[in-house]
Amino acid sequence: MISGGQGREVHSAAAARLGDVGQRYTSGRRALVHALTMFTGPVTVDTIRSWQPLALSSLYRNLTVLEEAGVVRRVATHDEAPRYELNEDLTEHHHHLVCTSCGLVEDFVFPPALERAVAKAGAAAGRAMDFDTAEHHLELIGLCRGCRAG
Amino acid sequence: MISGGQGREVHSAAAARLGDVGQRYTSGRRALVHALTMFTGPVTVDTIRSWQPLALSSLYRNLTVLEEAGVVRRVATHDEAPRYELNEDLTEHHHHLVCTSCGLVEDFVFPPALERAVAKAGAAAGRAMDFDTAEHHLELIGLCRGCRAG
DNA sequence: ATAAGAATGAGAATCATTCTTATTTTGGCG
DNA sequence: CGCCAAAATAAGAATGATTCTCATTCTTAT
Incomplete structure (x- = not known):
């Protein structure tokens, strides 16, 4: 786990992991990761969007990319819409x-x-x-x- | 929990619970509940359908009705399709x-x-x-x- | 038997997600 | 600097699972 979990380390770790899979850490992706650090639980696409007004297609694509890079995790809770959170080894x-x-x-x-x-x-x-x-x-x-x- | 879990008790309990919410325990619903007793884990709609070739619309409707009656539970596992199982108090x-x-x-x-x-x-x-x-x-x-x- | 109320099934409608494509951004290099 | 090539973005089209509609069929009570 990255110490602290809320600071700069999350972003540098995200950048490194994206790099490992041949992806860039763009400002949009950084904004997305930043949004995810703001919540105290996994959130839905709609919630993210109300915080970071990205194009839907970009949001979905970037969530997928970040998931493949091991930066975010998709959580199927309850029987609601899927939710996303930062990977545990970036937080706790x-x-x-x-x-x-x-x-x-x-x-x-x-x-x-x-x-x-x-x-x-x-x-x-x-x-x-x-x-x-x-x-x-x-x-x-x-x-x-x-x-x-x- | 209904003793045994695999026998007639499941069906009589299902009938009772449907009755409580003003629904009938029809042969189609009985077949659906029976199918669910056949598996050792929660199953997807597709899996159920391969065992009980019901109309899709009926299958979805009946799963919803049975869920509302407390007979089945919808499980969101992993990040796959939703799965269904008998409610724990009918099994274990x-x-x-x-x-x-x-x-x-x-x-x-x-x-x-x-x-x-x-x-x-x-x-x-x-x-x-x-x-x-x-x-x-x-x-x-x-x-x-x-x-x-x- | 028969009528009233429910359940069923076929197909249409919906809606979240994914895909396509043109445009914009990024990063390297002369 | 200022371009080029590769990658990311965003708008809207396409997809596909789920839900809805409605005509038909089955149930249950009288």
Whole structure:
């Protein structure tokens, strides 16, 4: 993981990874990556667009390019539209809260001890199923504060 | 959870739940539910259709109806097409393995002690985020046996 | 049996995503 | 500098999965 996660390192890492796959880190792509650092959870194409008014075709193309370069990750949460976030190794390993009422998707991190336990259990479960576990993602489904109150 | 999960109980529960929302348990819907009991993981519309050649419009409509009745659950795994499975309380609480190479999605269950630990951790993490956690789902990403060998 | 209300299926409509193509930008080089 | 070649952009067309429409068929209750 890139230290800090919010600063210049993200951009230089993005530039390097794009370079590795023969792509340029243009101002449009930089703006897109910057937009992704602004959110506390994975966001939809529409949300990105409301922040960075790019042409739709460019947005989709660049999300694909950045995904192939390992800069962003596409997340299929809940049953909504696909969402995008910066790759975990540019930010931090985390999981997602999903509010069933308003559709909010928010990042959270487990305490390290717990995280280790989950990773270990996942590896063990994988072994039992003859599956080679590389990573894991947890989703907590429930009600966010606002929806509980309302 | 309905005991056993594979037998007649699933159908009577499905009928009851449809009844609760003013829907009938027709032969087509029964066939659809039956098809879903045949698989060991959530399946795509295409897979279902290869087993039960229904009209596309009926298939989509019935999946929606069954989802609203709480009989099936729509699962957004990976970044592929949406998949459908029987609701956990008709079968068993489980998680998913996702093969990054062939796209296979397979159910697995944690040993009870581990499952309790994850549930507890999830509730605690939710509390810390001011979130009311109702359920959780874990996804293990990696390589299935066949893809590791090939 | 029969009528009223639902469910079905074929095909049309919709809409997010992807593709095409002309234009603009980028970066290297004389 | 100022051009060239390669790559990125953006507008709109094409695609394709999902949803909608509506005429027909099936259910259920009387």
